[in-house]
Amino acid sequence: GENVEQHPSTLSVQEGDSAVIKCTYSDSASNYFPWYKQELGKRPQLIIDIRSNVGEKKDQRIAVTLNKTAKHFSLHITETQPEDSAVYFCAASINSGYALNFGKGTSLLVTP
């Protein structure tokens, strides 16, 4: 089955700096790669996703890159703000309608 590895497990940055979280996956059949933000006690919220036919996608301060050959994808957050502090999960799946395989999560702390 699919195995998703996520690094780092914790990340602390100063407000205004950039944050990068990296994930690798094992199943070459995976074509859908969403990123979720989870605040304490709440459900995961989709913040951005990318499909295998695209190498990069950007939405304001958030961007995701995908390298299918190397089987890795990354989340980039620019100009971080304290409200970006949360746990971020990457996931991989065959498609958006299929079960998601999650990474172990990255706890991001943005200090003022």
Add this chain to the structure above:
Amino acid sequence: GAVVSQHPSWVICKSGTSVKIECRSLDFQATTMFWYRQFPKQSLMLMATSNEGSKATYEQGVEKDKFLINHASLTLSTLTVTSAHPEDSSFYICTGGGAGGETQYFGPGTRLLVL
């Protein structure tokens, strides 16, 4: 976007009792829904795939006789934790949608505490 609701949002029960969690798709029909479990400070782990009108598919290590899933309609899937024990205390989340390339939506989750 699509909306998934869950009920109850939290439940406390005694060891040995059964707890039923409902997951509803409010504005779309879900032939498939997924149930995940999240222990404190851990990731989400897929428990089972709930299929409308047929048996659920369970992930390895998940006891199908303990975690009963029923998906009798296109808008409702239920997860029953039978004879709950303290180690079943967790955050249970369902998801639905995603068909046709659309985004999959998470329910708000149910926090279960077994005493």
